[in-house]
Amino acid sequence: IELYRHTIYAPFGRQREKLRRISAVDIEPDDATHTLVFVHGYGGSAAQWLYQLQFFGQTMRVVAPDLRGHGLSDDPVELPCAMENLVDDLELVLERLGVSRPFYLIAHSFGGAVATEYALRHPEDIRGLVMIGVPSRFIVREIVRRLLRVPDPIFSWVAKTIKVALYAPQRTLKRMLETALSKWRGQERLEQLRVPTLVVLGQRDNVFLREHYEDAARCIPGSQQVVIPVSAHLVQLERPDAVNRAIRRFIDARQQAARQADTINGIPTPASSTPSGLLARSNSAALHAARHAEMPWLQHYDGDVPETLPVPKQRLHDMLNNAARAFPNAPGLIFFGQKIDYRELDHASNRFAHALRSLGIKKGDRVAIILPNVPQYVIGVYGILKVGGVVVLGSPLSNEEEITYQLQHSGAHILLTLSSYRPMIERICARTAISQVIFTDVREYLPLRQRLLLANTMNEQVGARLSTPTLIEGNAEQKNDGEKSPGDSSSEEGRLIAPSERIVCRGHTWKHLAFQHLLHSQPVTPINSETSSEDLALLQYTSGTTDTPKGVMLSHSNLVMNVTQQRHWMTDAKRGRAVILGVLPLSHCYGVSSCMNLAIALAGTLILLPTQRIDQVMQAIKQHHPGFLPGVPALYLAIANYPRVRSYGVAAIRTCVSGSAPLPIEVQEAFEKLTRGRLVEGYGLTEASPSTHSNPLKGERRVGSIGLPLPATNARIVDVKSGETLPPGEVGVHTGDLALMDEDGFFTIIDRKKDLILAGPYNVYPRDVEEVLYEHPKVLEVAVVSMRGADENPSPFIKAVVVLKRGEKATADELLALCRERLDAYKVPKQIEFRSELPKNFVGKVLRRLLV
Structure with a gap:
């Protein structure tokens, strides 16, 4: 559900630039029948609705915000935390997410008080109210009050020791207890409700006084009550199936009552809304059979892989925000032993976003990046997205003409790149619209003892192909702290990057800025991108294997959906624990999605390697024990043939997905024999963000096949000439790849049409x-x-x-x-x-x- 989180920014205080974040899970499948809004309780979070979101999110829109100061939502000290403020937050969430009315409001514990106040304020919005574990009064036991007086480090330690799951800091809990929880006049407010209500109680719930739980049902006019056996306060987690059935029956009853009312009033009932009971199950079975006949691959999915997925509304940079809030101290990046935790990574990207805004970047502006796999790359991508810009990715291994074409074609005005590329960049700037260049150095995020060694390696592997002449042409003029000779700019690795310079080259003026100087001069506070999931996020140029590279326009929704598909395909991946080896260049869509974005979505660790030297790859495997290694056949071939390969701990690698080129059977078998992991072939194309197919990671795989379409992917084989759909076993083409599908839905790429x-x-x-x-x-x-x-x-x-x-x-x-x-x-x-x-x-x- 973390992939469906949406971050809402709200200004506060006298300065409108100050923002606070409200986090909410929002899942909206196609043809959603109803909308359900879930409100958690005191000390809880939206994650406590996990089973309800998974169950109802298949057919209904489900929205679950984190209350102020809970989960991933902020709680600024300057703002009050009274009941009316919590209801205001709920109103803001529903407005920003565009939730249609009326909807079902489902609340747990103190969330029931918030829901009650909202229902009294907006009774016309509520189709039905479900109160789970909600008493008429919130009388907190004395031991809890005493515990809240204990200094915070001790408070958190005690809560963890006695295994109390709290999703809010002590400061928030104390404020909410004093200003909202203790002051709520439950009995009086519940009696005023005039909306259909279901009360659900856990049989053993004794967090609050039992008589106050029973009072709630008696106070609400016309309410229904269900008691769930063998359950306590967190009944929605302890007995999720029973709670889901109770909610489902309540919704069905409300729907049936609405149909009867329409019939009495002479309003025709749509045929699609009438099936119930056996007829509804029969129709559902028929639709299921028809779907599997049209998409035979669904029956070969691994057990926990869903057949389809709702499209997330999350923006790409929200994934980093959420990971930093949930796992602030976990390593997000490892670069030659240097660890950068998620808090630092999030703050650095915020700083870069503020820096770009100060340079004039606004929503929709293009910012180019030409870097190898270094931390500045990740910081740069997410910083550009946070300011609302569009990332233009160029490869540092492309030649000067290719880079010039991409910068001209994209319309980028700012470029982030290495200082060692400066001679070439000065020539390019004279031919493009680039007006500001931000230079960085590969050594900036290295451990001190490795800075010199790696800089030399990088110069050999990457810089050599880009920096050609060592002498700048005589008409280049630099103005900052006096005149410099033309040759001074040709060896940038040997000196510190100046904070700012104005360069005039071939009649074109551009500004040179230093990456670290920009970061250090900016705040770490969040910044509102003002973008939506449908806005353009990335301009990715194709690899140009057979033709001139093309700029593919990918939205936030495109990229987040592809990560969501990969995340659900990897059913064993644990959030906060995954370790991914990033050998694939992040300048390629495959590396962007399967390395960088997937690692951030999992709140995992991305091991960055700026070169593809096999000795460095093997050392990284030995030192960091990655469990997931996305790559290409040449990489797996090099590992399988490396001397004494087993001594490097390759057995830690459990999952590998090979793409970009056909995976030879001999390579696959040799690699799996060495690692005892799973190496499967997949398929993708830049236009699809990029992954579309993969062999199952647990179940049957077919050698030589690219596997099955990922969840929510439609695929078919069409005739080369007519474009007509072909039956299983026939070779066809549309993407430029000759392929066939067998009767079970496994696809095989025969070859490129041009090959x-x-x-x-x-x-x-x-x-x-x-x-x-x-x-x-x-x-x-x-x-x-x-x-x-x-x-x-x-x-x-x-x-x-x-x-x-x-x-x-x-x-x-x-x-x-x-x-x-x-x-x-x-x-x-x-x-x-x-x-x-x-x-x-x-x-x-x-x-x-x-x-x-």
């Missing part, structure tokens, strides 16, 4: 040939491409480009003999070419066009 090889009258899929060559014990990597013959014989032919394992030697005849043994004659390559490595893009996908 298809025409061998006379036959179609040859490169993967068929590659799988055979991977079976040769001396072969490390292979890519099969179509070559055009000489002028006298222009017919295309098959060429296999092969990389051998370290120390191995093989001949072309040796490999061709294997192909002739296991392939049809028309699939056998005509030519074998040996190389030391295959050309790949920055995410690890083979660039076949460079092999032709």
Whole structure:
């Protein structure tokens, strides 16, 4: 349910810039039949409605706010905490979330007092009221009052020792007790209710006096009462099924009464609202069967994976806010041993958001990032989103022309990048609309003893491809603390980044700013982005494997939904405990979603690696024991072939999802044998945010298949020419990938349409040939491409480009003999070419066009 949290910002105090946060869970499935609003009690939180939100959230809209100072909601000292203020907060939540009226209001304990006051203030809003464990008076026992007088560190320790789950600090509890709880005149207020009410009691509930619980039902005119056996005060958690049935019966009775009233008044009843009992169950079974016939993959989902999911209304940066509130001291990032906890990460992104606002960034403005996997990348992304901006991601391994095109095309005005890229950036700024560049250094978040070592590594791995000439052209002029020689700006790693400089290059003026200086000059307070889930969050350029990169526009809803799908697919993942190894570049959509966003959504730890050197990957596995490793086939192949691989603790890796390229069977089997974890193949494309398919992580998987569509994903195979839907087993295309679906709903990518090889009258899929060559014990990597013959014989032919394992030697005849043994004659390559490595893009996908 944390993926469905929505943060509402409300100004307070004399300065309108000061904001407080109100957190609320909001789940709205398609075609929701009713709206249910849940209000928790004193010391509780929205999470105490977990089972009700899961059950009713499948067919109804459910909203559950955290009361002031409870859960993830703020409780500013400057604001009063009387009953009327709590009701005002509830009104604000319902207004901001656009909750339609009337709705069912369901409350527990002191939440029942808040609900009563709301129902008296707005009786027309309430379709029905459910009071769970609500007494007519809240007389707190003397031992609790004494405990609240104990200094807070001791108070929290005692509460934890006696296993009392409190979701509010002592300060909030004391204020609410004095100004709201003790002063509520329950009997008088309950007698004034004139809305249909159900009272639910736990049989053993003795938190408050029993007679006061029984008084509540007697005081409310016309109320119904249900006593749940073998349960106490938190009956909705102790006996969730019984409570859900009671609420369901109450809602059904209200619906039936409404239909009867409509009939008496001559109002026709829609046919869709009339089924009940056996007929309703029969219709539901028929719909279920029809759905499974249309989507056969649903029957192969792991047991805890839902068939469909409501679309979250959460914005991407809300995930970081929520993780920081729930797990402030947990490590969010680990960068070469340097830990950054969630509180620090949240504060840093708030500071960056304020800095961007001071630089003129407003909702919808583009801000570009060209960085490797460093903490500044994560801070930058979430800071841009918090100020309402749009993130434009560029790869530090792209060439100058590609980066220039992306910055021109996106319309970005501010760029966050490394100071070592400065020579190239100065040339780019002269050709784009970039007016301000924020420079940072890879060493800023490193442990002191590793700063020099890693900076040298980064210069070799990343900076070398970007910083070309060491001398700036003679017409570059720098103005800050006097004139500098043109060559001074070419070795930025050797000096501190100046707080601010104005640069004039080729007639174009831009401002140079220092990342850390910007952060330190800004507050850590939250900032209202004024965006919604439907607003643009990310402009992600495709990898350009086969064509010119395109800018894909992804909204908050696109990205959060994809994380939600992945989160529900990983049923064993525990919030606050997951450790993810971030080898995938965060400049690629795969890395954004499956590394950065998934880690934040799980409030887990993301281990950042700025390079893909296999020795650093192995050291990170040995030191941090990641349980989840998203990657590409080349990564798993390198790990499987690493010397003494088992000594690096690879057994800690339990889940791996391979994407971006076909996963060879030999690679899959070798990796799983070493780790005893689960390596499955998945599929995605940037336009889909990006993941769409995966093999089950527990149940049946099919070798060579990309698996099943993720929950709430529709997929079909269409004819290459006509676009008509094809039956199971037929090959079709729409996304550019040739694929087929079997009768059970498992999808298989045959190959890229552009990679298809025409061998006379036959179609040859490169993967068929590659799988055979991977079976040769001396072969490390292979890519099969179509070559055009000489002028006298222009017919295309098959060429296999092969990389051998370290120390191995093989001949072309040796490999061709294997192909002739296991392939049809028309699939056998005509030519074998040996190389030391295959050309790949920055995410690890083979660039076949460079092999032709």
